[in-house]
Amino acid sequence: MLDQFDQALDPTFATYNRAVLIARLKAILPADGLLTTPEAMRVYECDGLAAYRGLPGLVALPRNPEQVRGILMTCADLEVPVVARGAGTGLSGGALPFPGCVLLSLSRFNRILEIDADARVARVQPGVRNLAISEAVAPYGLFYAPDPSSQIACSIGGNVAENAGGVHCLKYGLTVHNIQKLDMVTLDGDVLTLGSDSLDAPGFDLMALMTGSEGLLGVVTEVTVKLLPQPVHAQVLLAAFAEVSTGGAAVAAIIAAGVIPAGLEMMDHLALTAAESHAHAGYPVDAAAILLCELDGSPEDVAQELQRVADICEASGATEVRVARDAAERARFWAGRKGAFPAMGRLAPDYYCIDGTIPRRRLPDVLEEIARMSAAAGLPVANVFHAGDGNLHPLILYDANAPGQMEQAEALGGAILELCVSVGGTITGEHGVGREKINQMCAQFSRAEIEIFAAMKAAFDPRGLLNPGKAIPTLARCAEFGAMHVHGGAVPFAHLDRL
Amino acid sequence: MFMEARFPLLTSTASRPGDQSDALAERIREASARREPLSIVGGGTKAFYGRHVAGALFPISGHTGIIDYEPSELVITARAGTPVVEIEALLAQRNQMLAFEPPIFGAVSTIGGVVASGLSGPRRPFAGAVRDFVLGVTVLDGRGQRLRLGGTVFKNVAGFDGFRLMAGALGCLGVLLDVSLRVAPRPKAELAVSLEGDWPTARDRITQLMRRPLPLSGAFHDGTRLYLRLSGPETAVAQAVQEIGGEPAGLVQFDALRHMRSGILTAAKLWRLSLPRSAQVEDISGDWLIDWAGGQRWLVSQDANDRIRASAVAAGGHATLFRGADPADAVFTPLPASLFKIHQRLKGAFDPAGVFNPGRMYEGL
Numbered sequence: 001m002l003d004q005f006d007q008a009l010d011p012t013f014a015t016y017n018r019a020v021l022i023a024r025l026k027a028i029l030p031a032d033g034l035l036t037t038p039e040a041m042r043v044y045e046c047d048g049l050a051a052y053r054g055l056p057g058l059v060a061l062p063r064n065p066e067q068v069r070g071i072l073m074t075c076a077d078l079e080v081p082v083v084a085r086g087a088g089t090g091l092s093g094g095a096l097p098f099p100g101c102v103l104l105s106l107s108r109f110n111r112i113l114e115i116d117a118d119a120r121v122a123r124v125q126p127g128v129r130n131l132a133i134s135e136a137v138a139p140y141g142l143f144y145a146p147d148p149s150s151q152i153a154c155s156i157g158g159n160v161a162e163n164a165g166g167v168h169c170l171k172y173g174l175t176v177h178n179i180q181k182l183d184m185v186t187l188d189g190d191v192l193t194l195g196s197d198s199l200d201a202p203g204f205d206l207m208a209l210m211t212g213s214e215g216l217l218g219v220v221t222e223v224t225v226k227l228l229p230q231p232v233h234a235q236v237l238l239a240a241f242a243e244v245s246t247g248g249a250a251v252a253a254i255i256a257a258g259v260i261p262a263g264l265e266m267m268d269h270l271a272l273t274a275a276e277s278h279a280h281a282g283y284p285v286d287a288a289a290i291l292l293c294e295l296d297g298s299p300e301d302v303a304q305e306l307q308r309v310a311d312i313c314e315a316s317g318a319t320e321v322r323v324a325r326d327a328a329e330r331a332r333f334w335a336g337r338k339g340a341f342p343a344m345g346r347l348a349p350d351y352y353c354i355d356g357t358i359p360r361r362r363l364p365d366v367l368e369e370i371a372r373m374s375a376a377a378g379l380p381v382a383n384v385f386h387a388g389d390g391n392l393h394p395l396i397l398y399d400a401n402a403p404g405q406m407e408q409a410e411a412l413g414g415a416i417l418e419l420c421v422s423v424g425g426t427i428t429g430e431h432g433v434g435r436e437k438i439n440q441m442c443a444q445f446s447r448a449e450i451e452i453f454a455a456m457k458a459a460f461d462p463r464g465l466l467n468p469g470k471a472i473p474t475l476a477r478c479a480e481f482g483a484m485h486v487h488g489g490a491v492p493f494a495h496l497d498r499l
Numbered sequence: 500m501f502m503e504a505r506f507p508l509l510t511s512t513a514s515r516p517g518d519q520s521d522a523l524a525e526r527i528r529e530a531s532a533r534r535e536p537l538s539i540v541g542g543g544t545k546a547f548y549g550r551h552v553a554g555a556l557f558p559i560s561g562h563t564g565i566i567d568y569e570p571s572e573l574v575i576t577a578r579a580g581t582p583v584v585e586i587e588a589l590l591a592q593r594n595q596m597l598a599f600e601p602p603i604f605g606a607v608s609t610i611g612g613v614v615a616s617g618l619s620g621p622r623r624p625f626a627g628a629v630r631d632f633v634l635g636v637t638v639l640d641g642r643g644q645r646l647r648l649g650g651t652v653f654k655n656v657a658g659f660d661g662f663r664l665m666a667g668a669l670g671c672l673g674v675l676l677d678v679s680l681r682v683a684p685r686p687k688a689e690l691a692v693s694l695e696g697d698w699p700t701a702r703d704r705i706t707q708l709m710r711r712p713l714p715l716s717g718a719f720h721d722g723t724r725l726y727l728r729l730s731g732p733e734t735a736v737a738q739a740v741q742e743i744g745g746e747p748a749g750l751v752q753f754d755a756l757r758h759m760r761s762g763i764l765t766a767a768k769l770w771r772l773s774l775p776r777s778a779q780v781e782d783i784s785g786d787w788l789i790d791w792a793g794g795q796r797w798l799v800s801q802d803a804n805d806r807i808r809a810s811a812v813a814a815g816g817h818a819t820l821f822r823g824a825d826p827a828d829a830v831f832t833p834l835p836a837s838l839f840k841i842h843q844r845l846k847g848a849f850d851p852a853g854v855f856n857p858g859r860m861y862e863g864l
Binding site: 190 | 659687
């Protein structure tokens, strides 16, 4: 299992004197700012990928940027690895403790510092919850657009680390498109401001580089987010299909017609039936796939575009097209989708959520291939799909108590990601590489590319102390695990057309 | 073992017309071995932008061709030397566009130059900048190695976003071979209006309008009038125009603004100030043209460079001597030492021999 770090394949660090580290951190932090016992640290042993666990060396809970700087400089001095953590909702093991690390929790950075409605920005600390921003600015008629499924709990600092998206990112963009300025601290103890209060900053676009860097480059201590005016009106349409491929064709036709929906989600039969029995959303349970399409704007334009989308779906072979009759039905349609993951609990004791992105046009091929792989592995796979942006979430159903099934699910997940790469996609659309997909990085990137990523990390963190063993694999790891992806020199999935 | 054969179509370049990547890589290896600076040139239409590079000309304008364009994917991938007008014409056939509206200073202007310069047009505050639309790039690094950063899909968080870093890096990190850009559908309707009034009045009006979900796609002030452009679904545009009032204006004025063909934008010495929208810049005398709803202000002034720069920084932004810098002048606002150190290390990571456009952005980079 990948929660075990390997001395031969992952970064290693000399042992340090824990008593000295504790003494020096105590001098920096308030009395309640340091956890050192296994009992107290237990809650930090995993993130949202709960199958991967490990205790940190200790947990630091700073309250201000100066304390963060002190912790990082101390760790740099003693060569102690550091793992930053937001709300711990990540799904790729990005906040999994590295053995002996200082786990740096930003949970006490939980204040909204300023809302400037006229400039349409809010200045927030990294531990502020994603949804709390939209709630705080709602009285001004504004909202913060990125809305990952975990938005009720996830923190904005974690969103920056993962470049979080969400259901509405096709229209409103990812985190990188919705932030304006970051304050961060490096392991050198430098306090950097990236971006600015204007729309750009001189020099290289380091804010864009920092976004999605998975805690490998620095620790964010403040974020200025952009806010958008709330749309006047939104409406959602449900279309059912007798075949997944016709649903996929409808998605391509909607986008090609120049419609950019606020949300465009697809669920296959297994996912939609589980969601229906969980949420009673009113989904047609005999369909092979359903599409949910949300449109927002002026009521007249929404009505007009809904009609266009309905026509396209019917022309593509939809067996049924329904528009939510009222706000309650619209909420039910979405509740089914948002509850799709927990609904898997009805089908199997455990599920493993995969996060690849593919070019939309490859959807039918890829789903067919996943079905074949699922049958071969003997593990059912339900598919939930951010169809508008090609982000696929296959959910592998398994039973962790059945010997070997966890490993089988992990292997099937890895194979699905390699399938995504082979059709011109990527191993992670929004969950991040973290620890989970560290081996698949070797499938997506060449040796030279892995080396340049390592050099980019070293530009910020020359000693490699920040979140080691995550996101960017060592060359040794790729030499070991890259090998399994090429069988006898044959390109994997040779029967599929290449990009 | 790495999957070097991921994209078999891309491994050998000899047989594809327009693909000069092997020759470009070879020339880079030579230059790096000799530590010979290269001055990377696309169409050469933005040679005025940035500091002078004393180096051998390294043209990429022969490396051309659309590699992939599928309208339903909202993505186009083209070799860096492809003329941007050719790309825009192709997109227009399918009713799509580059939503960041790059300024184009000539028919030979290349898509590589568009990305490397990082310049965006009037739609920028409403739609995003070049870097927001870059999905992936292939670059040659200083070792002549081909690096594919990012990809062709919108949601992609594997590896660092080195591809966004290339937007606006002025070629200092690598030679772009091809770029994948997200494209947008053209709006169904587009109209412009103008309103009389000075900048403070215009600024307040913009602030009030931007608080609401209106289909704004441009807002500039020429000293006496505010020009607003609205783009989107027919009803939304019509309702907004009715509500805003003013007089009908031509979309052509936004084209002239985008391509910098009008007013002070053609001046021999031109400043670009990037500022918070409502910022007030004190103590600078000169002629202004205010774009990006206040976020980008063009200035022709006889005031001292340092003074202009200091005023921009004091107002929360930065100033670029966009055109007409003397060789000794700084063009971009200097960086704090802590940030400059990271710039130098990134430069060293991509270009260890320091051959790519040395000094184009900053002295010592």
